[in-house]
Amino acid sequence: MLNLLAQEAASNVDAGKAIALALGIGLGSLGAGIGIGNIFGSMIQAVARQPELRGELTGIQWLGFALTEAVVFYGLIGGLLAFVLV
Amino acid sequence: MKRLSALALTIWLALPSVALASTTEGGEEEFNPEHDFEVGEWVPIKLGWLDLSINKAVAYLILGSLLTMAIGILLMRIKVGSKNEPGRRQAVGEIVYEVAQTQVAEQGLPHKAIGRWFPYVATLMLFIWVVNMIGFIPLPLSNERFTVPGTDLELPTLAVYAATSSISVTLALALMTFLFTHIEGIRANGPIKYFKSWIPDVPKAMYPLIVPLEVLGQFMRLISLSVRLYANMLAGHMLILTFIGLVFVTGHLILAPLTVGAAAAFYIFEVVIVVSIQAYIFAALSAIYIGSAIEPEH
Numbered sequence: 370m371l372n373l374l375a376q377e378a379a380s381n382v383d384a385g386k387a388i389a390l391a392l393g394i395g396l397g398s399l400g401a402g403i404g405i406g407n408i409f410g411s412m413i414q415a416v417a418r419q420p421e422l423r424g425e426l427t428g429i430q431w432l433g434f435a436l437t438e439a440v441v442f443y444g445l446i447g448g449l450l451a452f453v454l455v
Numbered sequence: 456m457k458r459l460s461a462l463a464l465t466i467w468l469a470l471p472s473v474a475l476a477s478t479t480e481g482g483e484e485e486f487n488p489e490h491d492f493e494v495g496e497w498v499p500i501k502l503g504w505l506d507l508s509i510n511k512a513v514a515y516l517i518l519g520s521l522l523t524m525a526i527g528i529l530l531m532r533i534k535v536g537s538k539n540e541p542g543r544r545q546a547v548g549e550i551v552y553e554v555a556q557t558q559v560a561e562q563g564l565p566h567k568a569i570g571r572w573f574p575y576v577a578t579l580m581l582f583i584w585v586v587n588m589i590g591f592i593p594l595p596l597s598n599e600r601f602t603v604p605g606t607d608l609e610l611p612t613l614a615v616y617a618a619t620s621s622i623s624v625t626l627a628l629a630l631m632t633f634l635f636t637h638i639e640g641i642r643a644n645g646p647i648k649y650f651k652s653w654i655p656d657v658p659k660a661m662y663p664l665i666v667p668l669e670v671l672g673q674f675m676r677l678i679s680l681s682v683r684l685y686a687n688m689l690a691g692h693m694l695i696l697t698f699i700g701l702v703f704v705t706g707h708l709i710l711a712p713l714t715v716g717a718a719a720a721f722y723i724f725e726v727v728i729v730v731s732i733q734a735y736i737f738a739a740l741s742a743i744y745i746g747s748a749i750e751p752e753h
Contacts, residue, residue: 428558428562428739431732431735431736432562432736432739432740434732435683435732435733435735435736436736438687439679439682439683439686439687442682442683442686442687442690443679443682443686445686445690446682446685446686
Protein backbone atom coordinates (compact mmCIF):
# COMPACT_ATOMS: atom_id res chain seq x y z
CA MET A 370 0.00 0.00 0.00
CA LEU A 371 2.71 2.45 1.04
CA ASN A 372 4.75 1.33 -1.94
CA LEU A 373 1.87 2.10 -4.27
CA LEU A 374 1.41 5.53 -2.71
CA ALA A 375 5.11 6.32 -3.06
CA GLN A 376 5.09 5.24 -6.70
CA GLU A 377 2.09 7.38 -7.49
CA ALA A 378 3.62 10.33 -5.63
CA ALA A 379 6.88 10.04 -7.54
CA SER A 380 5.21 9.97 -10.95
CA ASN A 381 2.54 12.62 -10.38
CA VAL A 382 3.14 15.87 -8.48
CA ASP A 383 -0.55 16.52 -7.81
CA ALA A 384 -1.05 13.02 -6.50
CA GLY A 385 1.98 13.46 -4.28
CA LYS A 386 0.60 16.66 -2.83
CA ALA A 387 -2.80 15.11 -2.24
CA ILE A 388 -1.28 12.08 -0.54
CA ALA A 389 0.93 14.27 1.63
CA LEU A 390 -2.03 16.42 2.66
CA ALA A 391 -4.23 13.44 3.45
CA LEU A 392 -1.51 11.60 5.38
CA GLY A 393 -0.59 14.75 7.29
CA ILE A 394 -4.15 15.49 8.33
CA GLY A 395 -4.81 11.86 9.17
CA LEU A 396 -1.77 11.52 11.39
CA GLY A 397 -2.41 14.94 12.90
CA SER A 398 -5.95 14.06 13.87
CA LEU A 399 -4.66 10.92 15.59
CA GLY A 400 -3.20 12.93 18.45
CA ALA A 401 -6.16 15.23 18.75
CA GLY A 402 -8.49 12.25 18.79
CA ILE A 403 -6.66 10.76 21.74
CA GLY A 404 -6.68 14.14 23.47
CA ILE A 405 -10.39 14.69 23.00
CA GLY A 406 -11.10 11.16 24.21
CA ASN A 407 -9.03 11.88 27.29
CA ILE A 408 -10.96 15.07 28.05
CA PHE A 409 -14.37 13.46 27.81
CA GLY A 410 -13.22 10.37 29.68
CA SER A 411 -11.93 12.49 32.53
CA MET A 412 -15.15 14.48 32.49
CA ILE A 413 -17.23 11.32 32.85
CA GLN A 414 -15.07 10.15 35.74
CA ALA A 415 -15.24 13.52 37.45
CA VAL A 416 -19.02 13.75 37.15
CA ALA A 417 -19.41 10.16 38.30
CA ARG A 418 -17.44 10.99 41.44
CA GLN A 419 -18.92 14.40 42.13
CA PRO A 420 -22.15 14.95 40.19
CA GLU A 421 -22.76 18.29 41.90
CA LEU A 422 -19.78 19.83 40.10
CA ARG A 423 -21.20 19.16 36.65
CA GLY A 424 -22.12 22.78 35.92
CA GLU A 425 -18.69 24.12 36.72
CA LEU A 426 -16.90 21.34 34.89
CA THR A 427 -18.88 21.72 31.67
CA GLY A 428 -17.30 25.04 30.82
CA ILE A 429 -13.79 23.73 31.39
CA GLN A 430 -14.61 20.63 29.39
CA TRP A 431 -15.69 22.55 26.31
CA LEU A 432 -12.72 24.88 26.62
CA GLY A 433 -10.37 21.91 26.65
CA PHE A 434 -12.27 20.27 23.81
CA ALA A 435 -11.97 23.31 21.57
CA LEU A 436 -8.31 23.89 22.39
CA THR A 437 -7.47 20.27 21.56
CA GLU A 438 -9.65 20.11 18.50
CA ALA A 439 -8.06 23.25 17.09
CA VAL A 440 -4.74 21.42 16.83
CA VAL A 441 -6.10 19.40 13.92
CA PHE A 442 -7.06 22.56 12.14
CA TYR A 443 -3.60 24.08 12.55
CA GLY A 444 -2.37 20.95 10.77
CA LEU A 445 -5.08 21.35 8.15
CA ILE A 446 -4.19 24.99 7.50
CA GLY A 447 -0.49 24.12 7.33
CA GLY A 448 -1.27 21.30 4.91
CA LEU A 449 -3.50 23.48 2.75
CA LEU A 450 -0.85 26.22 2.69
CA ALA A 451 1.75 23.71 1.55
CA PHE A 452 -0.73 22.30 -0.95
CA VAL A 453 -1.49 25.67 -2.49
CA LEU A 454 1.96 27.29 -2.29
CA VAL A 455 4.29 24.48 -3.34
CA MET B 456 -48.03 25.14 12.45
CA LYS B 457 -44.99 23.42 13.87
CA ARG B 458 -45.10 20.74 11.20
CA LEU B 459 -45.58 23.33 8.49
CA SER B 460 -42.55 25.30 9.57
CA ALA B 461 -40.48 22.12 9.83
CA LEU B 462 -41.51 21.21 6.30
CA ALA B 463 -40.65 24.69 5.03
CA LEU B 464 -37.27 24.45 6.73
CA THR B 465 -36.55 21.07 5.15
CA ILE B 466 -37.43 22.35 1.68
CA TRP B 467 -35.33 25.46 2.26
CA LEU B 468 -32.38 23.29 3.26
CA ALA B 469 -32.90 20.87 0.38
CA LEU B 470 -32.92 23.62 -2.24
CA PRO B 471 -29.19 24.41 -2.39
CA SER B 472 -28.36 20.91 -3.56
CA VAL B 473 -30.78 21.40 -6.43
CA ALA B 474 -29.18 24.72 -7.26
CA LEU B 475 -25.75 23.12 -7.04
CA ALA B 476 -26.90 20.36 -9.36
CA SER B 477 -28.19 22.82 -11.92
CA THR B 478 -24.87 24.65 -12.06
CA THR B 479 -22.77 21.52 -12.41
CA GLU B 480 -25.10 19.86 -14.89
CA GLY B 481 -23.44 21.70 -17.78
CA GLY B 482 -20.39 19.58 -17.17
CA GLU B 483 -18.02 22.37 -18.25
CA GLU B 484 -17.31 23.51 -14.74
CA GLU B 485 -15.31 21.18 -12.57
CA PHE B 486 -16.61 20.74 -9.07
CA ASN B 487 -14.42 22.63 -6.65
CA PRO B 488 -15.60 23.47 -3.15
CA GLU B 489 -12.97 26.20 -2.86
CA HIS B 490 -14.96 28.36 -5.27
CA ASP B 491 -17.58 28.84 -2.60
CA PHE B 492 -15.06 30.66 -0.44
CA GLU B 493 -14.10 33.29 -3.00
CA VAL B 494 -15.66 36.53 -1.84
CA GLY B 495 -15.77 38.37 -5.17
CA GLU B 496 -16.43 42.10 -5.33
CA TRP B 497 -19.90 43.55 -5.46
CA VAL B 498 -19.62 47.26 -4.78
CA PRO B 499 -16.08 48.52 -5.31
CA ILE B 500 -15.06 51.19 -2.80
CA LYS B 501 -11.42 52.16 -3.01
CA LEU B 502 -9.86 54.90 -0.88
CA GLY B 503 -6.33 55.16 -2.21
CA TRP B 504 -4.57 51.99 -1.13
CA LEU B 505 -7.45 51.10 1.15
CA ASP B 506 -9.84 48.55 -0.34
CA LEU B 507 -13.22 48.85 1.35
CA SER B 508 -15.21 47.04 -1.32
CA ILE B 509 -18.39 45.32 -0.32
CA ASN B 510 -18.15 41.61 -1.05
CA LYS B 511 -19.85 38.45 0.08
CA ALA B 512 -18.14 38.37 3.47
CA VAL B 513 -19.01 42.02 4.13
CA ALA B 514 -22.64 41.38 3.20
CA TYR B 515 -22.75 38.48 5.64
CA LEU B 516 -21.12 40.61 8.33
CA ILE B 517 -23.63 43.43 7.86
CA LEU B 518 -26.47 40.93 8.03
CA GLY B 519 -24.91 39.37 11.13
CA SER B 520 -24.53 42.72 12.89
CA LEU B 521 -28.12 43.68 12.16
CA LEU B 522 -29.35 40.30 13.41
CA THR B 523 -27.24 40.52 16.55
CA MET B 524 -28.70 43.92 17.33
CA ALA B 525 -32.21 42.66 16.61
CA ILE B 526 -31.70 39.64 18.88
CA GLY B 527 -30.30 41.80 21.66
CA ILE B 528 -33.12 44.32 21.46
CA LEU B 529 -35.87 41.75 21.03
CA LEU B 530 -34.72 39.41 23.79
CA MET B 531 -33.54 41.88 26.38
CA ARG B 532 -35.03 45.32 25.83
CA ILE B 533 -38.59 45.21 24.56
CA LYS B 534 -41.12 43.90 27.03
CA VAL B 535 -44.55 42.82 25.91
CA GLY B 536 -47.53 41.22 27.57
CA SER B 537 -48.41 41.52 31.20
CA LYS B 538 -46.08 43.53 33.35
CA ASN B 539 -44.89 41.09 35.95
CA GLU B 540 -44.88 37.81 34.10
CA PRO B 541 -41.65 37.01 32.31
CA GLY B 542 -42.41 35.65 28.88
CA ARG B 543 -40.63 32.98 26.94
CA ARG B 544 -38.57 35.56 25.08
CA GLN B 545 -37.29 37.01 28.30
CA ALA B 546 -36.37 33.53 29.50
CA VAL B 547 -34.26 32.96 26.38
CA GLY B 548 -32.63 36.34 26.87
CA GLU B 549 -31.84 35.48 30.47
CA ILE B 550 -30.27 32.17 29.44
CA VAL B 551 -28.01 33.97 26.96
CA TYR B 552 -27.11 36.52 29.60
CA GLU B 553 -26.40 33.90 32.20
CA VAL B 554 -24.11 31.91 29.92
CA ALA B 555 -22.21 35.09 29.10
CA GLN B 556 -22.05 36.02 32.78
CA THR B 557 -21.18 32.77 34.51
CA GLN B 558 -19.48 30.73 31.80
CA VAL B 559 -17.58 33.46 29.98
CA ALA B 560 -17.04 36.57 32.05
CA GLU B 561 -16.61 35.06 35.50
CA GLN B 562 -14.30 32.33 34.20
CA GLY B 563 -11.70 34.73 32.93
CA LEU B 564 -12.17 38.23 34.23
CA PRO B 565 -11.27 39.31 37.76
CA HIS B 566 -14.21 40.51 39.78
CA LYS B 567 -13.47 44.22 39.54
CA ALA B 568 -13.15 44.14 35.74
CA ILE B 569 -16.40 42.34 34.94
CA GLY B 570 -18.39 45.57 34.82
CA ARG B 571 -16.05 47.06 32.26
CA TRP B 572 -15.40 44.06 30.02
CA PHE B 573 -18.63 42.05 30.26
CA PRO B 574 -20.25 43.99 27.40
CA TYR B 575 -17.31 43.26 25.14
CA VAL B 576 -17.08 39.52 25.72
CA ALA B 577 -20.86 39.07 25.71
CA THR B 578 -21.17 40.95 22.42
CA LEU B 579 -18.33 38.91 20.99
CA MET B 580 -20.07 35.69 21.94
CA LEU B 581 -23.46 36.68 20.55
CA PHE B 582 -22.02 38.20 17.38
CA ILE B 583 -19.82 35.23 16.49
CA TRP B 584 -22.67 32.86 17.24
CA VAL B 585 -25.02 34.75 14.92
CA VAL B 586 -22.44 35.05 12.13
CA ASN B 587 -21.61 31.35 12.42
CA MET B 588 -25.28 30.45 12.48
CA ILE B 589 -26.34 32.40 9.40
CA GLY B 590 -23.39 30.71 7.71
CA PHE B 591 -25.34 27.48 7.81
CA ILE B 592 -28.61 28.90 6.49
CA PRO B 593 -28.75 28.85 2.68
CA LEU B 594 -29.07 32.44 1.55
CA PRO B 595 -29.23 33.86 -1.98
CA LEU B 596 -25.93 35.68 -1.52
CA SER B 597 -23.53 33.65 -3.64
CA ASN B 598 -21.47 34.78 -6.61
CA GLU B 599 -22.98 32.20 -8.94
CA ARG B 600 -26.07 33.04 -10.97
CA PHE B 601 -28.75 30.91 -12.52
CA THR B 602 -31.52 31.89 -14.88
CA VAL B 603 -35.07 31.15 -13.86
CA PRO B 604 -36.45 28.68 -16.43
CA GLY B 605 -38.66 30.33 -19.01
CA THR B 606 -37.56 33.89 -18.18
CA ASP B 607 -34.43 36.03 -18.49
CA LEU B 608 -34.35 36.65 -14.79
CA GLU B 609 -30.93 35.98 -13.24
CA LEU B 610 -30.83 35.21 -9.55
CA PRO B 611 -27.97 34.28 -7.24
CA THR B 612 -28.01 30.64 -6.25
CA LEU B 613 -28.61 29.67 -2.66
CA ALA B 614 -25.39 28.85 -0.89
CA VAL B 615 -23.95 28.38 2.55
CA TYR B 616 -21.07 30.64 3.46
CA ALA B 617 -19.91 31.95 6.81
CA ALA B 618 -18.12 35.26 7.10
CA THR B 619 -16.03 33.64 9.83
CA SER B 620 -14.60 31.19 7.29
CA SER B 621 -12.59 34.14 5.97
CA ILE B 622 -9.32 34.69 7.81
CA SER B 623 -9.63 38.49 7.53
CA VAL B 624 -12.79 38.53 9.62
CA THR B 625 -11.47 36.34 12.41
CA LEU B 626 -8.12 38.12 12.40
CA ALA B 627 -9.90 41.45 12.85
CA LEU B 628 -11.83 40.04 15.81
CA ALA B 629 -8.66 38.56 17.30
CA LEU B 630 -6.80 41.85 16.79
CA MET B 631 -9.47 43.63 18.84
CA THR B 632 -8.93 41.22 21.71
CA PHE B 633 -5.15 41.54 21.31
CA LEU B 634 -5.28 45.35 21.45
CA PHE B 635 -7.73 45.43 24.36
CA THR B 636 -5.59 42.95 26.29
CA HIS B 637 -2.49 45.11 26.13
CA ILE B 638 -4.29 48.43 26.55
CA GLU B 639 -6.08 47.12 29.62
CA GLY B 640 -2.90 45.53 30.96
CA ILE B 641 -0.97 48.77 30.64
CA ARG B 642 -3.84 50.78 32.12
CA ALA B 643 -4.26 48.49 35.11
CA ASN B 644 -0.58 47.87 35.93
CA GLY B 645 1.42 50.62 34.24
CA PRO B 646 3.62 49.84 31.26
CA ILE B 647 6.77 48.73 33.09
CA LYS B 648 5.07 46.40 35.54
CA TYR B 649 2.86 44.98 32.79
CA PHE B 650 5.63 44.12 30.35
CA LYS B 651 7.70 42.72 33.21
CA SER B 652 4.81 40.42 34.07
CA TRP B 653 5.20 38.69 30.71
CA ILE B 654 8.47 37.20 31.86
CA PRO B 655 8.17 34.33 34.33
CA ASP B 656 10.37 33.86 37.38
CA VAL B 657 13.59 32.42 35.96
CA PRO B 658 17.29 32.99 36.57
CA LYS B 659 18.72 36.00 34.74
CA ALA B 660 20.94 33.78 32.60
CA MET B 661 17.85 32.28 30.97
CA TYR B 662 16.51 35.67 29.80
CA PRO B 663 17.95 35.62 26.23
CA LEU B 664 16.08 32.38 25.68
CA ILE B 665 12.88 33.13 27.57
CA VAL B 666 12.15 36.73 26.57
CA PRO B 667 11.84 36.13 22.80
CA LEU B 668 9.74 33.06 23.45
CA GLU B 669 7.34 34.94 25.72
CA VAL B 670 7.04 37.85 23.28
CA LEU B 671 6.42 35.36 20.48
CA GLY B 672 3.84 33.67 22.70
CA GLN B 673 1.82 36.87 22.91
CA PHE B 674 1.62 36.97 19.11
CA MET B 675 0.89 33.26 18.89
CA ARG B 676 -2.30 33.96 20.85
CA LEU B 677 -3.38 36.22 18.01
CA ILE B 678 -2.76 33.48 15.47
CA SER B 679 -4.32 30.68 17.49
CA LEU B 680 -7.40 32.75 18.33
CA SER B 681 -8.06 33.69 14.71
CA VAL B 682 -7.04 30.42 13.04
CA ARG B 683 -9.14 28.32 15.42
CA LEU B 684 -12.40 29.98 14.44
CA TYR B 685 -11.46 30.37 10.77
CA ALA B 686 -10.31 26.79 10.28
CA ASN B 687 -13.27 25.33 12.13
CA MET B 688 -15.79 27.12 9.99
CA LEU B 689 -13.84 26.56 6.76
CA ALA B 690 -13.39 22.86 7.43
CA GLY B 691 -17.04 22.45 8.39
CA HIS B 692 -18.33 24.07 5.22
CA MET B 693 -15.78 22.30 3.08
CA LEU B 694 -16.78 18.91 4.53
CA ILE B 695 -20.46 19.47 3.81
CA LEU B 696 -19.82 20.78 0.29
CA THR B 697 -17.37 18.00 -0.51
CA PHE B 698 -19.74 15.28 0.59
CA ILE B 699 -22.58 16.68 -1.49
CA GLY B 700 -20.22 17.27 -4.40
CA LEU B 701 -18.97 13.69 -4.31
CA VAL B 702 -22.09 12.67 -6.19
CA PHE B 703 -21.19 14.97 -9.08
CA VAL B 704 -17.50 14.11 -9.02
CA THR B 705 -18.08 10.38 -9.28
CA GLY B 706 -21.21 10.68 -11.38
CA HIS B 707 -22.97 7.81 -9.63
CA LEU B 708 -26.40 8.74 -8.38
CA ILE B 709 -26.46 5.59 -6.26
CA LEU B 710 -24.02 7.24 -3.89
CA ALA B 711 -26.42 10.10 -3.22
CA PRO B 712 -28.19 8.70 -0.13
CA LEU B 713 -24.85 7.88 1.48
CA THR B 714 -23.05 11.14 0.78
CA VAL B 715 -26.03 13.41 1.36
CA GLY B 716 -26.68 11.52 4.57
CA ALA B 717 -23.10 12.07 5.67
CA ALA B 718 -23.34 15.72 4.70
CA ALA B 719 -26.55 16.05 6.71
CA ALA B 720 -24.87 14.41 9.71
CA PHE B 721 -21.95 16.84 9.52
CA TYR B 722 -24.39 19.71 9.04
CA ILE B 723 -26.22 18.79 12.22
CA PHE B 724 -22.93 18.35 14.10
CA GLU B 725 -21.75 21.78 12.98
CA VAL B 726 -25.01 23.55 13.77
CA VAL B 727 -25.62 21.91 17.13
CA ILE B 728 -22.09 21.77 18.54
CA VAL B 729 -19.40 23.62 16.60
CA VAL B 730 -21.22 26.91 16.08
CA SER B 731 -21.95 27.45 19.77
CA ILE B 732 -18.66 26.01 21.01
CA GLN B 733 -16.56 28.25 18.79
CA ALA B 734 -18.51 31.36 19.79
CA TYR B 735 -18.15 30.41 23.45
CA ILE B 736 -14.44 29.60 23.11
CA PHE B 737 -13.61 32.83 21.36
CA ALA B 738 -15.38 34.89 24.02
CA ALA B 739 -14.02 32.82 26.93
CA LEU B 740 -10.44 33.02 25.71
CA SER B 741 -10.80 36.77 25.14
CA ALA B 742 -12.02 37.08 28.72
CA ILE B 743 -9.14 34.94 30.00
CA TYR B 744 -6.54 36.94 28.06
CA ILE B 745 -7.92 40.28 29.24
CA GLY B 746 -8.25 38.97 32.77
CA SER B 747 -4.69 37.67 32.84
CA ALA B 748 -3.45 41.05 31.63
CA ILE B 749 -5.27 42.86 34.45
CA GLU B 750 -4.03 40.50 37.13
CA PRO B 751 -0.82 39.00 35.79
CA GLU B 752 0.00 37.01 38.92
CA HIS B 753 -2.91 34.63 38.25
